[in-house]
Amino acid sequence: MALGCCRLCRAVLRPWRPRAPPASSQRGLGGAAPRGVAQTPPTFGFLFDIDGVLVRGRYVIPAAQEAFRKLVDSNGQLRVPVVFVTNAGNCFRQAKAQELSDALGLEVSPEQVILSHSPLRLFRQFHEKCMLVCGQGPVEENARNVGFQNVVTIQDVRKAFPLLDMVDQSRRPKELPPPTTDFPTIEGVILFGEPVRWETNLQLIIDVLLSNGSLRADVADVPYPHIPVLACNMDLLWMAEAKMPRFGHGIFLVCLENIYKKVTGKELKYEALIGKPSIVTYQYAEYLIQQQVERRGWPSPICRLYAVGDNPMSDIYGANLYDSYLKAACQARAQADMKGSVVMTDSQSEDRLELRKDWNVSLESCKSILVCTGVYNHHEDMPADPHESVLGTVFHGHRDFCFDPSLVQASCVVRDVNEAVELVFEKENWSQE
Numbered sequence: 001m002a003l004g005c006c007r008l009c010r011a012v013l014r015p016w017r018p019r020a021p022p023a024s025s026q027r028g029l030g031g032a033a034p035r036g037v038a039q040t041p042p043t044f045g046f047l048f049d050i051d052g053v054l055v056r057g058r059y060v061i062p063a064a065q066e067a068f069r070k071l072v073d074s075n076g077q078l079r080v081p082v083v084f085v086t087n088a089g090n091c092f093r094q095a096k097a098q099e100l101s102d103a104l105g106l107e108v109s110p111e112q113v114i115l116s117h118s119p120l121r122l123f124r125q126f127h128e129k130c131m132l133v134c135g136q137g138p139v140e141e142n143a144r145n146v147g148f149q150n151v152v153t154i155q156d157v158r159k160a161f162p163l164l165d166m167v168d169q170s171r172r173p174k175e176l177p178p179p180t181t182d183f184p185t186i187e188g189v190i191l192f193g194e195p196v197r198w199e200t201n202l203q204l205i206i207d208v209l210l211s212n213g214s215l216r217a218d219v220a221d222v223p224y225p226h227i228p229v230l231a232c233n234m235d236l237l238w239m240a241e242a243k244m245p246r247f248g249h250g251i252f253l254v255c256l257e258n259i260y261k262k263v264t265g266k267e268l269k270y271e272a273l274i275g276k277p278s279i280v281t282y283q284y285a286e287y288l289i290q291q292q293v294e295r296r297g298w299p300s301p302i303c304r305l306y307a308v309g310d311n312p313m314s315d316i317y318g319a320n321l322y323d324s325y326l327k328a329a330c331q332a333r334a335q336a337d338m339k340g341s342v343v344m345t346d347s348q349s350e351d352r353l354e355l356r357k358d359w360n361v362s363l364e365s366c367k368s369i370l371v372c373t374g375v376y377n378h379h380e381d382m383p384a385d386p387h388e389s390v391l392g393t394v395f396h397g398h399r400d401f402c403f404d405p406s407l408v409q410a411s412c413v414v415r416d417v418n419e420a421v422e423l424v425f426e427k428e429n430w431s432q433e
């Protein structure tokens with residue numbers, strides 16, 4: 001099993017029913033504190049995956065309603081900060097927030113929802129540049145909503161340069177069109193999700209990369225590095241109503257990478273890969289958690305995050321990866337303190353994203369909790385030895401993610417999200433009511 005197969009795993013889904021967690025794979029969160037009733041301001045928060053944790057398609061999982069009854073106070077206000085993190089992308093945050101509000105019986109704001117493309121808001125260095133957007137659904141509006149002010153679509157390119165899109169003979173121009181003179185130079189590409197008419201999208205994106213974004217100019221040498229490419233959602237396959245898995249955006253990226261390499265002999269480079277399990281998605285989640293803390297006036301910074309998900313390859317891998325990243329950052333700070341020097345982070349993204357300059361560096365850990373109400377099936381998905389599950393199957397993760405079997409091991413496996421909340425409350429010495 002592999003990184004990008006989260007939706008593929010749904011091929012083995014059965015109707016939802018509570019299951020006892022596998023005793024052998026259960027791991028603790030470490031040193032559970034004795035139960036108490038102290039209600040100090042929260043120093044921890046939750047990241048909840050949506051599909052398979054809180055809802056299944058159009059149906060809410062009963063344990064989710066039970067969990068949220070524990071998470072809200074008598075005024076219906078959350079007692080701890082919560083962010084919902086999903087790899088879905090072809091919709092609006094407002095719509096997803098409304099769905100969650102209806103399902104969970106509390107008011108969820110769009111600022112609590114992270115879709116696969118939401119972290120693009122942090123890439124401010126591109127917001128004023130002319131960006132080509134690719135995908136389906138409201139991609140142009142989504143791009144503008146996360147801060148991009150100068151957006152062109154694949155359709156805009158095709159309309160301006162009709163001679164470039166030649167695969168479908170019925171769409172070729174009947175007469176030679178006049179040359180386009182006023183089309184802007186494209187300075188970057190954002191891949192939101194799998195588009196329709198792949199041949200058109202692949203052709204025009206490659207054209208943009210080979211022409212350095214200037215489609216009016218003659219192409220001489222291949223510019224390299226090419227203009228920046230940002231990609232959201234690396235899921236290779238996903239499971240819908242059909243019995244076999246469907247192509248996800250990861251497949252489109254495989255096509256684009258291979259065409260680029262075949263044509264130029266060089267690797268397609270990504271400025272960023274966004275969506276679970278990317279670190280930047282968790283950085284953005286942390287950012288939204290800290291914003292909630294400030295809005296609510298809670299005096300203590302958040303030190304611990306608990307990420308609850310149903311998919312070992314995205315939710316668990318991502319949370320564990322972020323936990324490792326936090327530990328490395330903490331170590332680097334400690335070493336820098338000893339030397340009296342400035343911390344140099346090894347994360348490329350921080351400087352570019354201006355992350356961590358916006359809030360206190362308080363977060364110490366991000367623990368992963370795996371639930372059995374969705375993709376994960378402890379009888380079929382996860383052999384006791386994670387190497388077995390990885391080495392025996394094809395790697396479905398993205399090209400740029402090295403697979404580490406230890407990262408799919410959850411800190412803890414529980415039956416459902418309600419048990420996850422109970423477990424964290426106990427660990428945090430937090431009253432259940």
Ligand SMILES: [Mg+2]
Nearest residue numbers: 049051052310
């Ligand atoms: Mg899920």
